[in-house]
């Protein structure tokens with residue numbers, strides 16, 4: 418796409434003349450906003466925004482099939498798209514069960530139009546529409562850079578851990594009991610039913626997991642040649658039970674490498690799901706025992722991945738934690754009642770929310786473990802004071818109010834309130850969202 422040029426009322430390069438983003442202002446003059454027409458108009462902006470890497474027709478077909486134009490926005494300058502935001506109607510497991518959530522992706526602004534408040538305005542419009550339509554109570558996104566979305570009230574809701582198991586540290590602490598389990602290695606296409614069955618069986622096990630229909634599963638097993646980086650095609654290990662039913666799968670690929678004439682292929686694991694501990698241990702044992710493999714690396718595991726408890730020497734796997742999913746309450750009361758709580762809670766929250774001012778003020782949250790929650794506006798004195806970003810961080814049960822308080826972001830106004838609320842919001846197992854959107 419040709420550069421559509423920066424607006425005349427903005428000094429390119431400074432981003433200050435009309436940067437109305439700070440403090441919640443509006444985007445610079447000259448821009449219009451509308452819902453998207455088709456995926457193709459996103460492609461042109463994304464190509465520019467990501468430095469000239471146009472999507473291949475195959476990748477466009479996969480992500481285009483997921484595209485929801487009526488929920489997606491473009492900003493135009495001179496009638497041509499220069500910024501994008503894709504919206505998705507998703508269903509995510511929250512503590513207690515599945516709930517609708519609004520996915521946000523492909524936020525991109527063509528370089529000449531950056532730092533003029535376009536991203537802020539797109540997000541404001543998307544969140545306001547969700548609020549006015551009483552659509553999904555929670556919005557979620559994956560971010561290219563961790564520093565972008567906190568200012569908009571998105572908190573770090575789940576983390577992922579990268580592990581890289583070297584050949585000398587493959588031993589498990591105990592025996593793997595694999596009675597009756599069998600292993601197959603096939604293409605993801607051949608494993609379609611097995612992957613779908615196992616993932617579906619695991620869906621309720623962890624907050625953060627997204628329901629995948631056929632189009633989302635195609636995204637999960639996508640094998641873009643451009644994404645292989647010298648490795649082979651995506652393979653799928655499938656573990657089946659005695660009755661032939663799929664019990665676990667692992668998506669992975671191998672990149673050839675040799676050291677001093679010895680094979681040290683890099684084995685990269687995309688995701689592993691298993692219906693039970695035996696199948697989980699068996700599929701990981703099989704990955705680690707793959708012939709030719711050197712280090713076996715999984716870049717995106719749950720922070721409490723059982724692999725770390727299986728390995729006899731987890732230190733050698735050098736687990737490295739990073740940010741994963743960001744979440745925010747669209748409507749505070751609807752978001753806090755869309756989940757259950759791990760301990761009794763009766764707390765008054767004083768919430769700051771510049772981006773979604775309808776959430777500001779004091780809210781009383783009451784819940785019993787596992788039961789329904791009630792959240793209503795109140796005039797009562799606040800027990801805890803926190804920002805929208807901090808609410809987002811604890812929505813899925815991953816973030817800790819106690820930790821946020823130690824960081825000075827959550828204030829305890831009634832002694833004892835913090836400990837009780839922190840225990841109630843936490844969830845075991847930890848949230849995890851490996852699905853890209």
Ligand SMILES: CC(=O)SCCNC(=O)CCNC(=O)[C@H](O)C(C)(C)COP(=O)(O)OP(=O)(O)OC[C@H]1O[C@@H](n2cnc3c(N)ncnc32)[C@H](O)[C@@H]1OP(=O)(O)O
Pocket residue numbers: 437438439440466467521522523524525526527530531532533534535536537538558559560561562564565568
């Ligand atoms: C959910 C997703 O899709 S994540 C993908 C995000 N997109 C990308 O990384 C693609 C490349 N980058 C871009 O396209 C753009 O630079 C964007 C989308 C990140 C930002 O768009 P812009 O229109 O320039 O942002 P905007 O002018 O609204 O900035 C709003 C605020 O965010 C800040 N900001 C913008 N980009 C970044 C960044 N990369 N890191 C940290 N802060 C940022 C601005 O400084 C501004 O701060 P303020 O609150 O102090 O005013």
